[in-house]
Amino acid sequence: MHRFLETDILSNMCIHVTKFLLAAALLLSGNAFAKENESSDDSKKDLKTEIKEYIAHHLKDSHDFSLFSYTNEAHEHKYVGFPLPVILWDNGLKMFSSSKFHHGKTLAEVDGNYYKLYHSKIYKTDAVGTINYDEEHHATNAKPIDFSITKSVVMIFITGLLMFFLFRGLAKSYAKNNGIPTGVGRFFEPIVLYIRDDIARPNIGEKKYKRYMPFLLSIFFFIWFLNIFGLTPLGVNVTGNIAITFALALLTFLFTNLTGTKDYWMHIFDPLGDTLPWYGKLILYPILIPIELLGLFIKPFSLLIRLYANMQAGHIVLMSLIGLMFLFKSWLGSPLSFGLAFAISLIEILVALLQAYIFTMLSALYFGFAAVEHDHADAH
Amino acid sequence: MEKLLEEFSLGLFFWQTLLFGLLLFLLWKFAWKPILSAVNDREEGIKDALAAAEDAKKEMQNVTADSEKLLKEARAEREAMLKEAREIKDKLIADSKDQAKVEGDKMIKQAQAAIESEKKAAVADIKSQVANLSVDIAEKVIKEQLSDKNKQLKLVDDLLGDIKLN
Structure with missing residues (x-):
């Protein structure tokens, strides 16, 4: 769990860095252009609002697929x-x-x-x-x-098509090449195996993991590909859209609770089991059960907010740094913000993978809770 | 929160759910299922092959152990056979030595007996010859000596003397 927090902190740090840079840029530009005439200062302010609006516009979904203007x-x-x-x-x-x-x-x-x-x-x-x-x-x-x-729907469709042909190709290549993948499947098969062996199996358990594999694989690659598409010059912020992350988290929520075992529900409605006599439960359960029930919703909610906020933050940081280049317009400032934007881009490529991993990992963890089957007396 | 709600687009949510649901179904059916089963088959195959190799190795070891055992047995047998042969040889030699000795002894005894009898015969022969010779000599001596009266007397005396001594 610490790792996940770290990435969140990383994103927050990025935001802070950007804020600092923006403040620095404002100070610099303010000093630099104080000597110049008023109209230049006005145009600078216009540029600033334009950049701000451009970023805000970019973060939203769009009704036409504009490449550039x-x-x-x-x-x-x-x-x-x-x-x-x-x-x-x-x-x-x-x-x-x-x-x-x-x-x-x-x-x-x-x-x-x-x-x-x-x-x-x-x-x-x-x-x-x-x-x-x-x-x-x-x-x-x-x-x-x-x-x-919208642009996001188009990108979802393209990603879906890409995934379908990619993994259909991988599936077909097994039959053709005697059980060994060919071409790009050689790159993706280890990732599929990683999700199976290091995400699904340890979290869900050997007995039931197979049932959840298709969903886990699908969300992992879907989120990862869309995150990566968001970093291309097409700049589609699909996974940074709350409707998308909500839909994904809702599916995790539904899969978790529709496949929940008796033990899972017992865990929610009778969390202390035999460790507490009934009169103790009478006092504690009015507090505990609502908390457990709330937990049902908080888990997927944290999923949707985490993915949304991370992708949103990444896009804001990147675009702000790119915007800074146009604000500085100097030999020192612009290369500096270019270098920073480049570094953040590299981090964002990592974050794109990491967020897909975290979403899949936590979904698997929740499925693991739902698939739990044990002797209730000796657990906890 | 208000910002999030404002940003939420029902249309996008609808399309996302629909398209992702469709994608999930298609991938489930046409991609993940065959991929996972193929990978599973391959892993089972590898596991089986490894187990078979392990078995073969064990069998090989058994075979080697068996052949070693056989070799050891054969060596022991050869050893035993050689030992037996040596024993037989020694016995044979010993036996023949004994026999030869017995035979030799027998022959020596026979030879000794023959020599003894020859000797006896020879002695007897010599005795008889000596007796004859003595008789002849005595005859001649007596004939010569008895030619003279004195000498005859003397002889009688001598002989008498000898008898006394006896």
Whole structure:
């Protein structure tokens, strides 16, 4: 468990380092540009907010698959990428291309309804696209249920396809090559074996581990591949999205509790067993059982928050460091932040693997609790 | 927490669950099951092969032990046979020596007996010849001596004297 905490601490440290660097950058830029005229300082501030907004935008899911954007000579912002289908449920299914939004610049009119893309979310508006706000500057417009094929969905699909063909190929290569994998399977087979021998077997036990293997293998490679995809220039932050980690943790939760043995449930509803007389239980159990029940939910919740926060933090740190290069614009600062960004990238590649490992490991641990079968008297 | 809830997208959750569920099912059926069973088969195969090799090794050791035992037995037998042969030889030699001695002794005895009898015969012969010679000589001497009266008397005296001495 310490190892997992360490990575969390590492990520936190990264955030602190970034905060420090950002503060340093602000001080430096403040000093450096104090001598210059006001307009330059303003443009600097604009750049800062632009970077901040860009990072915030990047962390969110997007309705079109943009590869990069640039500003041309006529000061027009050009996006390079392709639109994705938008699917809305708003008193009936509405489908249209995300190109209708023009990256949030225009309203999409579908069947007499107007929709506006605002901070990566789709709101229903009037014909001129008014967004109403409450006191805390949250949009109060109606939000149709959004089933769009977003950038994350595309990446999930691509990862799924990749995994399917990769491991189908590995499975087929056994028959072809007399039980020995060929090609890229040679790299992945040891990882499959590692998950079986060092994650599933010791945590779940020899008798029942086979039942959970497909799930463990699937989540491990799914999370790992998506984490790695997040580090590519495509920059899709899929595993840093709370909906994704929630869905994954929910599956772990369901698998744990649907396969729970009698001993597992006894453990929750009668945690002390025969070690305590019934009148003692009468006093303790009103406290203990709610705690145990809460534990059921806290375990997968910690899974979803850990993965989300680690990936989110990694992306924030990396993009902040890259953003610093544009803020410094100096011979000293920019190479420094480039070097840091490079170092953090390397750490992030490790974190990508580590987080996949931790998620799988802890899932296996929870499955191990659920699959437990022992003589209750001699345990604990 | 509020930020998390705000960020939560039901659509993405839906697609993730659907696609991941589908992926899980497909991989379960078409990838993980064959991979794990193939790996398992391979491991079983390796285990069996190792066990077979171990058995073969043991058998080999048994065979070697057996052959060594056989060799030892053969060596012992040869040793015993050689010993027996030596004993027989010694006995034979000893026997023949004894026999030869007995035979020799017998022959020597026979020879001695023959010599004895020859000697006796020769002695008897010599005796008779000596007696004859003596008689002849005595005859001649007496004939010569008895030619004279005195000499005859003397002889009688001598003979008488000899008788007395006897």
